[in-house]
Amino acid sequence: KQEVTQIPAALSVPEGENLVLNCSFTDSAIYNLQWFRQDPGKGLTSLLLIQSSQREQTSGRLNASLDKSSGRSTLYIAASQPGDSATYLCAVPNAGNNRKLIWGLGTSLAVNP
Amino acid sequence: DAGVIQSPRHEVTEMGQEVTLRCKPISGHDYLFWYRQTMMRGLELLIYFNNNVPIDDSGMPEDRFSAKMPNASFSTLKIQPSEPRDSAVYFCASSWGWQGSDTQYFGPGTRLTVL
Numbered sequence: 001k002q003e004v005t006q007i008p009a010a011l012s013v014p015e016g017e018n019l020v021l022n023c024s025f026t027d028s029a030i031y032n033l034q035w036f037r038q039d040p041g042k043g044l045t046s047l048l049l050i051q052s053s054q055r056e057q058t059s060g061r062l063n064a065s066l067d068k069s070s071g072r073s074t075l076y077i078a079a080s081q082p083g084d085s086a087t088y089l090c091a092v093p094n095a096g097n098n099r100k101l102i103w104g105l106g107t108s109l110a111v112n113p
Numbered sequence: 114d115a116g117v118i119q120s121p122r123h124e125v126t127e128m129g130q131e132v133t134l135r136c137k138p139i140s141g142h143d144y145l146f147w148y149r150q151t152m153m154r155g156l157e158l159l160i161y162f163n164n165n166v167p168i169d170d171s172g173m174p175e176d177r178f179s180a181k182m183p184n185a186s187f188s189t190l191k192i193q194p195s196e197p198r199d200s201a202v203y204f205c206a207s208s209w210g211w212q213g214s215d216t217q218y219f220g221p222g223t224r225l226t227v228l
Contacts, residue, residue, distance in 0.1 A: 034215070044204070044219040093215070
């Protein structure tokens with residue numbers, strides 16, 4: 001059974017710092033991996049989707065990497081800003097059903113001015 | 114497009130009452146998902162539809178929960194009777210069905226409190 005773990009559960013950093021969020025999964029036979037952002041009281045917004053054949057994806061100051069063999073993904077945020085404060089979740093499809101996502105509990109990030 | 118629309122945004126009810134949550138997916142999307150989010154369990158998929166047909170309802174916690182999608186632009190999640198342990202945020206999400214487009218678009222959620 002696929003399980004997704006995110007460490008740390010919470011992170012507080014000063015503005016401008018580069019940071020890394022971690023996501024690990026138990027079954028390496030994944031179709032893709034997605035990173036989402038959730039702001040308080042709001043829904044989730046997709047940030048990056050990495051297909052199983054890819055090693056990384058970049059969007060602006062965000063870079064997500066994928067290492068299937070070790071069951072890990074990282075989300076790198078460069079030059080963090082207070083507006084990056086949110087909860088970041090990763091998700092992978094359930095084996096045999098790409099539409100059914102298995103979610104981590106998320107990392108709550110606070111970027112302090 | 115306005116994105117996924119959910120109503121109500123907040124619902125407070127008493128134990129035993131019927132609760133109906135509503136969702137309008139993004140126009141053109143043929144997949145619709147209902148999720149529940151709690152602090153302890155995180156996000157859980159309850160049920161999803163493809164072309165208005167329920168595909169997988171294995172996440173529905175018990176018979177008190179039911180979901181319908183009468184047409185491509187509307188879905189409901191009903192809890193009858195509601196219990197305090199149903200208190201959570203319920204999200205609706207939608208996506209396209211074509212290969213490679215796996216991103217799900219989420220609504221703002223309905224915060225349900227059952228007293």
